[in-house]
């Protein structure tokens with residue numbers, strides 16, 4: 001009998017630990033934590049208190065602080081560290097992962113400096129591997145608590161994607177497929193910036209109509225940049241686009257939304273990030289997205305105001321006043 005597929009997840013933050021907990025119910029799974037104490041806590045207490053509080057993890061989930069041991073075990077490699085750490089993390093194991101092993105990214109940001117998406121960074125670090133991503137409206141704590149949700153495995157090779165789907169699925173976690181890797185990845189990346197704008201709106205005490213306007217026009221900006229970069233506009237109508245946008249913009253537990261709220265309450269970006277104590281990808285990604293928007297000649301007024309607030313060039317109140325000065329054109333004009 002063939003031995004089961006072994007999944008290895010790199011990064012024991014809230015999402016990496018949750019994805020490893022999903023996989024371990026289906027197949028042997030090993031989670032790499034860069035902090036050896038976290039690995040010990042997962043192995044002995046079946047908890048990751050720093051990121052997931054008192055929640056209990058599956059007893060058969062194994063963790064290690066040794067990234068080389070983890071890489072050797074992988075039949076499927078899941079990269080769950082933040083975008084800025086993908087390259088340095090993979091550089092430690094680029095010669096340790098077997099050649100055919102598929103690699104899935106969980107990260108929703110751009111690499112500062114190179115402007116590369118996480119799947120592009122992975123393809124540079126691990127050339128020749130089938131590379132894709134998992135994204136969607138997937139707030140980690142809800143999923144660990146067993147609330148129903150859906151995600152998308154995006155990969156060009158549909159046969160590999162089909163083989164990966166059942167490794168993460170459960171009766172309450174539906175795993176779809178999509179071949180538009182660029183569109184799915186950009187959805188997860190760009191919605192974080194709109195979520196910061198939505199959090200600012202909450203912090204400023206605006207009404208629900210205002211918030212809905214920010215979501216709808218934010219989505220228009222996501223589609224505009226996505227289409228200019230070569231993504232299918234239709235992808236943004238799915239789980240990885242509008243689905244993740246809604247979850248992140250309305251959820252009290254979204255870190256990006258919370259950063260926006262802290263900024264509206266008068267904290268500086270540094271204070272907001274420190275208060276959060278977890279990653280909010282939109283903060284580092286907003287300036288890179290504005291560079292891409294300029295390169296592709298697309299207007300992104302909401303993202304531009306968010307970037308200006310993060311850089312300290314204006315306050316959230318001034319940003320919202322600035323948006324009112326943008327002349328409303330043809331609503332359908334997404335190009």
Ligand SMILES: NC(=O)C1=CN([C@@H]2O[C@H](COP(=O)(O)OP(=O)(O)OC[C@H]3O[C@@H](n4cnc5c(N)ncnc54)[C@H](OP(=O)(O)O)[C@@H]3O)[C@@H](O)[C@H]2O)C=CC1
Pocket residue numbers: 011012013014015016017033034035051080081082083084085088089106107108109138139140141277278279281
């Ligand atoms: N949380 C969620 O609900 C979801 C998150 N995501 C995305 O998943 C990615 C990871 O997020 P999430 O798990 O929430 O983040 P967390 O902030 O919860 O955890 C980050 C993890 O990455 C590790 N890490 C941070 N910096 C480095 C580094 N330089 N080198 C190696 N490891 C590092 C941390 O280790 P240490 O503890 O040692 O600092 C920690 O294990 C992000 O791109 C996020 O956008 C996607 C969907 C849902």
Ligand SMILES: O=C(CO)COP(=O)(O)O
Pocket residue numbers: 108136137138139140192195244247248253254255256257279280281
């Ligand atoms: O991407 C997420 C949910 O799909 C998590 O969003 P935050 O990083 O804002 O918490």
